[in-house]
Amino acid sequence: MYYPPARNTNNDENRRITVYGNSRLTVKPSIAEVQLGVEVRNNEVNAAQQENSQRIQQVIQSLVRLGIPQDQIQTVDYQIYPQYDYVDGEQQFRGYQVTHMLMVKSENINQVGLLIDTAVQNGANRISSIRFTVKNLDAYYQQALKLALENSVLKAQTLAKVMNVSLDPIPVEILEQTTTPPPIPYQAMAETGLVAGVTTPIEPGQIEVESKLETKFKY
Known part of the structure; x- marks a missing residue:
């Protein structure tokens, strides 16, 4: 009776090719967050609060008239704090500062400049950040993930051909190395100057959706 030689499973475990597949998609932003x-x-805290409240309500109403849904306008910061000057080493009270910040989301990217101008014309005097992101980001990431795996297989096949070995095209291990891309920040501004008849130019640029995989194959 014939008995085939025992297979060295340890050697089989060592017969691995590890490659890193990657892909990158460029996507046009579809959401702006201002x-x-x-x-x-x-000098009086109540007066500062009242004026701030009136102006922020005017800003909100102007944005709603512009077409921004009410549920896309959210308070993200509200602060009241005293201010002091130092004269000859002594602290002197000079009044109160009240700040009310809103996060405004718009899916009309071309409207961002007009959104800012409208807010400023109606009382806003702080523009602290503008960020751009994309709707359904996960769908783009899944596409990038597929391309990264295809890139891994292609690299492994190339290496196997050079080594003159037979490659099992089904990976034995896949490790995802990708994090969700952050929104693109636009340069923060403290104040906005307006020119009659001119809309503040805002360029959203592009968002890169990237996927990286560490993939292991047997041969």
């Missing part, structure tokens, strides 16, 4: 608000100073 953080803006009103900052008021007054």
